[in-house]
Amino acid sequence: MTQPIQPSTLTTNACSSDSTSTDKAHPTPTDKRKTQRVDKKPRVLFLCDGREGLSLIAQSVLNHKADTHYTGISGFTGKVFNEDAACGTLRRYNIDCSSTNLKPLEHYADEHVDFVVALTPSAVQSGKPFPTYGKFIPWDITSGGDVTEMAMIIKAINDQVNYFLSVYLYR
Structure with a gap:
């Protein structure tokens, strides 16, 4: 099920120089199952x-x-x-x-x-x-x-x- 990204995760990843981090506690915005869909159409x-x-x-x-x-x-x-x-x-x-x-x-x-x-x-x-x-x-x-x-x-x-x-x- 799609889960929203915590705001602190976005801030951490946005400020980090390594945007492809594999840290499981802080998924990157490219992990499609952990992020909200950009397309809001059902x-x-x-x-x-x-x-x-x-x-x-x-x-x-x-x-x-x-x-x-x-x-x-x-x-x-x-x-x-x-x-x-x-x-x-x-x-x-x-x-x-x-x-x-x-x-x-x-x-x-x-x-x-x-x-x-x-x-x-x-x-x-x-x-x-x-x-x-x-x-x-x-x-x-x-x-x-x-x-x-x-x-x-x-x-x-x-x-x-x-x-x-x-x-x-x-x-």
């Missing part, structure tokens, strides 16, 4: 198993609609991620497809996110460690079954993102 981690690329679709839709309010990131629990399917679907709707924030779930294990959105039940059944989070939101984009029609999937994701924004954007 981070939303979308999570899927990777087979259909759902987390990248959800991240891209959120960033398309509300990138000034939220930072969307995406993760997956499977061994592979189907980026081509996700980007192909997004291009049909003129939504930018950027996989720079797409990582395996293990990458986020030592970080804090404000929201974890599980897009399918299989996304949470992997047993892999989650990052610390403020709120867990389970979605079932598949509606309890397998949905292979990408138009239906993106509509369901779009509807859920709209609902998410209506609940959490203006609270």
